[in-house]
Amino acid sequence: MELDDVIDQMIAERVIHRHRRKWVIGIALIIAFVVVVYFIGGWERRVGRSVEEVEAPVTLNVGRFELGIKSARIEHKKAGEYSEAETVLRVKLDVRNIDEETRAAHSLGDSVLRLVTAENELINSNGAACRGQLNYPLVYGLPAEECESEFRVPAGYDDTDVEIGVVTEEYKSSEGIGVADAPWWQEGKAIAVVQLKANEVTVK
Amino acid sequence: MKLYRPSTVLVGVMLVIAAGLIRLALPEQRLEDPTRYTVRGAVGQPVEGKDFTLTVTRVKLAHAVDPNPDDDDDRADEKDKPAATNGIFVTVEYDVLGEHKKGSVGDATLKTDEGTEYVPIRQIIRSQVNIPPPGYIESSSLVFEANPDDLADLTLWMKQLRSVTVTTEDYAVDLGVPDQAVADEMVRNAEESYPLTDPTLRAAQ
Numbered sequence: 001m002e003l004d005d006v007i008d009q010m011i012a013e014r015v016i017h018r019h020r021r022k023w024v025i026g027i028a029l030i031i032a033f034v035v036v037v038y039f040i041g042g043w044e045r046r047v048g049r050s051v052e053e054v055e056a057p058v059t060l061n062v063g064r065f066e067l068g069i070k071s072a073r074i075e076h077k078k079a080g081e082y083s084e085a086e087t088v089l090r091v092k093l094d095v096r097n098i099d100e101e102t103r104a105a106h107s108l109g110d111s112v113l114r115l116v117t118a119e120n121e122l123i124n125s126n127g128a129a130c131r132g133q134l135n136y137p138l139v140y141g142l143p144a145e146e147c148e149s150e151f152r153v154p155a156g157y158d159d160t161d162v163e164i165g166v167v168t169e170e171y172k173s174s175e176g177i178g179v180a181d182a183p184w185w186q187e188g189k190a191i192a193v194v195q196l197k198a199n200e201v202t203v204k
Numbered sequence: 205m206k207l208y209r210p211s212t213v214l215v216g217v218m219l220v221i222a223a224g225l226i227r228l229a230l231p232e233q234r235l236e237d238p239t240r241y242t243v244r245g246a247v248g249q250p251v252e253g254k255d256f257t258l259t260v261t262r263v264k265l266a267h268a269v270d271p272n273p274d275d276d277d278d279r280a281d282e283k284d285k286p287a288a289t290n291g292i293f294v295t296v297e298y299d300v301l302g303e304h305k306k307g308s309v310g311d312a313t314l315k316t317d318e319g320t321e322y323v324p325i326r327q328i329i330r331s332q333v334n335i336p337p338p339g340y341i342e343s344s345s346l347v348f349e350a351n352p353d354d355l356a357d358l359t360l361w362m363k364q365l366r367s368v369t370v371t372t373e374d375y376a377v378d379l380g381v382p383d384q385a386v387a388d389e390m391v392r393n394a395e396e397s398y399p400l401t402d403p404t405l406r407a408a409q
Contacts (some may be wrong), residue, residue, distance in 0.1 A: 104313075104321035105349070131324045132282050140320055141351035142291045 004072040016192070051165075051191060052199060056196040061098070062112055064185055065171035068094035068144065070086060071197035072162045074153075089151040089198065095128055096144035101171045107135040108147070109169070115151040116163040116193060123147040166191055212328040242374040251375055253349040253364065256335045260360065261343075262297040263379045265390050266398035269293050269347050271328055273399035287327045292352040292391055294322070295398050296360055296379065301408055302336040309333040309362045312350050317357035322348040328400060333362055336405055344403035352374065355387035 053059075059068045072110035075193040095108055104118045108128040115123040129152060130136035170188035173181050233344040243255050245251035251258045270277070272284040287293070294314060312333055314322040324331040336342040350358075381387050 041388060102321065105321050128212045131288070131327075136326055137323045137349070139291055139349050139351055141354050142289075142349075145290070 002115040008072050012128065021034055051190050051192050053163075054068065054192045056194050058192075058194055060096075060151045060166055060192060060194075061168075062166060062191070063100040063188060064106060065098065065108055065112070065138070065170065066094075066098045067108075067112075067143070067166070067193050068096075069166075069196070070094065070163075074157065074160065074162075074198045074200045076156070076200065076202045078150055078202065078204070085155045087157045088155050089153050089157070090147045091125075091151070091196070093128070093147055093149060095130065095138055095145035095147045097138040097140045097142070101186075102185070104139045105137040105139045107137050108149075111187060112167055112169065113149050113168065115153070116167040117153075118159055122165065123151050123153065125151050134202075157186045158200065160200060162196045162198045164194045166194060173194065212259035214226060218397060234366055240372045240374065242376050244376050244378070246378040247380045248266070251309065253373060253375060255302070255307060255308065256309065257301040257331065258298060258301075258377070260296060260298045260377050260379065263358075263381075264295045264398060266293045266295060266396070267394055268397040269295070269328070269372070269400055270397050271400045273348075273401070283327060284335050286397055287325060287347075289349050291373065292355075293325070293398060294348045294350045294355075294358065294379075295400075297343070298333065299345070300333060300335055300342045302338045302340050302342070304338060305335075306337050307335045309335060309366075310364045311347055311362070312360050314350065314379075315359050315361055318354055319355050321339075322349065322350045325349050327338065330403075334355055334403075339408055340405050340406050341408050342403050345400065347398070347400065352387070352391045353384070355390070356384045357379050357381060358387070 036059065056072075057068065057070045059066060061067075063072065072089060072091045075088050075090060077086045078084075091113065097106065099106065109167075110124050110127045113125040115125070125134050126149065128149050129144040130138070130147035136147065144178075167190050168188040169185045171183050171185050173183045174186070222317060232375070235261070243251055243253065245258070245260070247263060255375040255406055268288050270287045271288040272280060274286055296312075296314075300309070307334065310326060311331055328347055329365065330346060332343070333346070351367045358379040358381040360375075360379055364373050364375070
């Protein structure tokens, strides 16, 4: 071993040892913290909602549209010879286009209304069918249309305490470098959970 | 060896500034695309596009639209029953002469002077103006659901997107509704039901 290497090693040891006590104390504190957290069992998972719960019928402003959520119905379809049993949840609602920003005719998106199941899973709707047509373009300036949103639930779903989460749309620009400044309608915040009592019916 | 000579640093700084300037320039250009222009026309006056000549022949208002005028509406399928509205239907009849190759003029919308935008109704699947093969004329119509109190300066807009080397063209056809008073008169004289017919294709001349 050359003298240079020996000197280098001495310098390295000095550097390592200079703050050794601080390091040891720091690591010991972290270990102590982990042990304490481990023995008290961690944190409770935060439960509850940060959005308000409202009872139907209710009228909500979701950005582009004003929704009057009215009633819910669970439709069971029995298994036939060539078809499996299925269940759909249908929610009746009035939809009015209040889009002051673009004033464009547009249909209701499928992620505005979401079914919140008892297991806190979210199921998107199929948008809204008005006058029997899915994705009916709602005209700005006309009165509300009566529409129906459909949620595909597992066959046999029978939870009649229906909760529908409502997510707004916001008219804003995207953030980032090099993107166009022009604002557009994009998904916003969840604003409410609407609670309805569903009727169960069996259809053929 | 001297790694950071002043000239090296200067080149780096210049590159960073250039990149920033390009970033600043991009969104602006995208909004005001200098290659885009609008071809304007009016009812009865041909609009010349690259692949077609479009003539709007007639504009009518109606309270209902019957997609299949020959059937018994009470017993018809859901899609063949007359479409109803809380507003008014604007029907636009047009002829398109194909000149180069088949295609589409693009999605059609109606716009008013208030900036309101109407789109073709869903019940009738047609929402685009098709270009027939060269030498043929297609006569067809589009149906829009509209607000009867917001019809002034009604204009049919179509947009044909093109590739990088060719310009994008917008087409705007003035549908002859100069102000709301004329629109009100048209709404008063609106037809009860508009019989929708299938597009027809015929040879030019």
